[in-house]
Amino acid sequence: MKFLKILEKRKSIREYKSKKLSDSHFDLIDSLSNNLPNAVKNQGLEVNIFKDGSIISEKLDGIIGYHGIMIKAPHYLLIFGDENEVAYKMTGYLGEWLVLKLTKEDIGTCWIDVGANDRLIKEKLNLVSHKSVLGIIALGYPKSDARVSSIYAENDDKLISENRKGYPNTDIEYKDNIVSRRKPIEDIVFLSKWGNKITAEELDTRNYDEVFYYMRLAPSWTNRQPWKFILDGTKIILYIESSEQENNNYELIESGIAMLYFEVAMHGQGIPGYWNLEKLEDEKKYGAPDNYYYIGYYTF
Ligand SMILES: Cc1cc2nc3c(=O)[nH]c(=O)nc-3n(C[C@H](O)[C@H](O)[C@H](O)COP(=O)(O)O)c2cc1C
Incomplete structure (x- = not known):
């Protein structure tokens, strides 16, 4: 499949099978993490896969994700780097490059809103690193019937009240759609x-x-x-x-x-x-x- 076509295939996955990734998929992630695209080389970014996702989802629940709603996944990718504008931009570029490579292999992914929680994340996960956690991406095999925003089903009331306060949450209207809408x-x-x-x-x-x-x-x-x-x-x-x-x-x-x-x-x-x-x-x-x-x- 051409790389371009993968852009059409990708969508955020919020529900995963509990099955772990295969060894060959872990090998692929290792090899991608060690062969970063040219644009992000020498930017001081590091990718780490956390194979036991349950630790991350338990410890970070209520802390990261929209309104603190953590996306539960079998694994997570964490991108570490120095906290500056270029590093955040390149985290987006690198993280999404990984997302597309994984989409090609039918591995589901979803970015998770990290906010300004670097210290708390490191504390909760007992991570000792002089670099900051700039990005987190959930990953695993998608549940076949996963809908785009079904994560919100049990939290609708909370989100609707947040919306009334003017909190920008457009996802709520996508509940029955498989693909999120785009501007013309x-x-x-x-x-x-x-x-x-x-x-x-x-x-x-x-x-x-x-x-x-x-x-x-x-x-x-x-x-x-x-x-x-x-x-x-x-x-x-x-x-x-x-x-x-x-x-x-x-x-x-x-x-x-x-x-x-x-x-x-x-x-x-x-x-x-x-x-x-x-x-x-x-x-x-x-x-x-x-x-x-x-x-x-x-x-x-
Ligand atoms: C930086 C960033 C942070 C995001 N954080 C979350 C999140 O915390 N929870 C969530 O459910 N989706 C999150 N998303 C996914 C977006 O909601 C999703 O990309 C958007 O609704 C479009 O849908 P699509 O990815 O299926 O095309 C995030 C996306 C980006 C780019």
């Missing part, structure tokens, strides 16, 4: 300037229609889909919406995930190129509103 392409791509919508024909002539079809399948925190792209010649500029919450680590993780999806989609269409996270001197000319911030640009 015209809402996420602008031509040359913020707000300048691109027509289907313009996207098609640039060969970008399929690129964004695949890109928008990227997972995001509560499915908020915080990304916007501006097409400017051979540069494609990525912005992420600020959720204005105190802890914005997940926004940086989402930006790394978006970078990976975009890159895989571009390469899959035969358009080469790479991401550049440097500042753009004339970035203000695009006119992004204050609640969006610049992440980087893709160029070819």
